[in-house]
Amino acid sequence: MxxxxxxxxxxxxxxxxxxxxxxxxxxxxxxxxxxxxxxxxxxxxxxxxxxxxxxxxxxxxxxxxxxxxxxxxxxxxxNKEDLDELLIGRLCAEIELPEPDPATWRRQIISVCTQLRDQYLRFPGISRAAFAAAPSNLDTLRVAEGMLAILLAGGIEPQAAAWAVDSLALYVNAYSLEVSLADRRLDRKDDEWVVSRDELLRRFAALPDTFPRTKRYAAELTAGTVDDRFDFTLGLMIGGLPGARVDH
Missing domain, CATH: 1.10.10.60 (Homeodomain-like)
Structure with missing residues (x-):
């Protein structure tokens, strides 16, 4: 049978x-x-x-x-959930995991997150398949294992490292989904919802005086690319982990 x-x-x-x-x-x-x-x-x-x-x-x-x-x-x-798991696992299988190095652990963990982001962005919206999914696919677990090893090599406390793996993966998933949604709207020429920086600056400048800080710091609020913001957020998340060693 x-x-x-x-x-x-x-x-x-x-x-x-x-x-x-x-x-x-x-x-x-x-x-x-x-x-x-x-x-x-x-x-x-x-x-x-x-x-x-x-x-x-x-x-x-x-x-x-x-x-x-x-x-x-x-x-x-x-079922469809099983298919989702297979798709995410296949993408994770292409992630290159370095040998954990205490001297460069920050760059290593950022590299893994960036690779995962780039894999998701190849297929619009596919990071949805990774939400609310218990890790069981071996390829997916391989990436989580590698991330955990890098964080532990960086001196992160085990509990913080375990939660950081989850938090970093969640951020990468959410970031990838947002970028995919914005790109799909641009493809549909849905300019009503996806606007340029110049248009955002114009809208902020037209706000009433009850938004003084938004008007004053409009340039800062709209600065940078989506990749700049991705790197900034990863830096914030990693920099706040307890016990972290200084990266060289």
Whole structure:
């Protein structure tokens, strides 16, 4: 008897093989198309997110793209949440983790966060899949393990390091989602909601005098790129960790 999707999911978490037996196609086209596999499902899902955004990703949409029915997908993937986990795990598998170095730990942890951000930004809105998900995929856990090792090498207290991994991942997820949403609005030419810095400065200047600080510091409030703000926020988060060693 073939293993159930739940059994395959458990095996992935134990062995991280990513492999599964192909599902037989049914219907008149059954013998003429490529078999359904986990890799085929993941690749198709990434393609949908890249071209249409994460909000377009459903099991039915993936099945349609593969010219099959949803039941063929469920032979390999338990549900949409399982697919989300596979997608985030595949992105995490591409993150390069350094050997923890007490002398450069800050730069190392920022590098890992930046790599994760860049992976998410390849696929609009995909960081949503990482929210409220308990870490169980081995590739995802590998990144968390690596981040924890870097923070501990930096002298961070274990409890603070554990919570910092969660906080940093949450910030990267939220940042990536916000940038993706803004980019999608720009693609739709939704200028009503995504405005230039010049327009923001004009709006701030037109505020009533009950906003004196916003008017006075409008330049500071609108300065920098999104990447500048990303780096600044990571610096704030890392700099406040107890027990941190000085980075050289």
């Amino acid at each position: 073939s293993p159930t999707p739940q059994e395959r999911r458990a095996a992935r978490h134990q062995l991280d093989t990513g492999a599964s037996a192909p599902a037989a196609r049914r219907g008149p086209s059954g013998g003429r198309k490529k078999p359904i596999t986990v890799d085929a499902i993941i690749g198709t899902a990434f393609g949908i997110v890249a071209s249409e955004g994460y909000e377009a990703l459903t099991m039915r949409r993936v099945a349609t793209a593969l010219e099959t029915g949803p039941s063929s997908l469920y032979a390999h993937v338990v």
